[in-house]
Amino acid sequence: MKKQFIMTLMGPETPGLMRILAEKTHARQGIWLKSKISHLEGQCAGIIKIETDEQQVEALQQELKAVAGLQVVYPVAEDSAPSQSKELQLTIESRDRPGLIKDISNIFDGYDVSVTNLECHRFAVAEIGQSVFKGDFDLMTPADIDLDSLVAELEELDLRVIKNTVDG
Incomplete structure (x- = not known):
């Protein structure tokens, strides 16, 4: 019988690290x-979701955990009931300021929005003499979200919001 588990990892970037992890997974008949x-x-x-034979799981987890310099954790996965949700991608641009991510997160929380991926950058713009924030947010939203209200509330923070994709 096959079993799946999640592995989170953190450590120094070293050449060949992904190859080592993939080889160890393959040697235990696992796949990513x-x-x-x-x-x-x-x-x-x-973060990697791995599937292998049930009798290989513990040995594979120990081998992956033993990779030098790497911190590995296997979070306990809990079954959750499927919810009615949809994916949304937003790009948010603004003059940078302390507390910006906190303010954005508070608005997301008010709409039961989960951030599934975030990539943000801050960079100086000489013409305005200030740093600028740009964030690309992948979100999971309730199916019945009032998207116009969410965007309007974000824009009240003096942000430029670009809706990239709405799924469904």
Whole structure:
């Protein structure tokens, strides 16, 4: 019988790290179902959903955990009831200021929106003499969300909001 588990990892970015993890998974008849790996400032962080034979799970987890320099965690997955939701992608641009992500997150919370992926950058713009924030947000929203109200509330923070994709 097949079993699936999630692995989160963090450690220094080293050449061949993904190859090592993939080889160890393959040696235990495992496959990566989904993965998201990011590198930033010499560090690597990721999350991988793995499937293998039930009798291989513990040995595979121990081998992956033993990779030098890598911190590995296997969060306990809880079954959750499927909810009616849809995916949304927003790009938010603004003059940078302290507390900006907190303010955006508070609005998302008020609409029961979950951030599934966030990539943000701050950079200086000489013409305005200030830093600018740009964030690309992948969101999971309730199916009945009032998208116009969400965007209007975000724009009240003096943000430029671009709706990239709405699924469904």
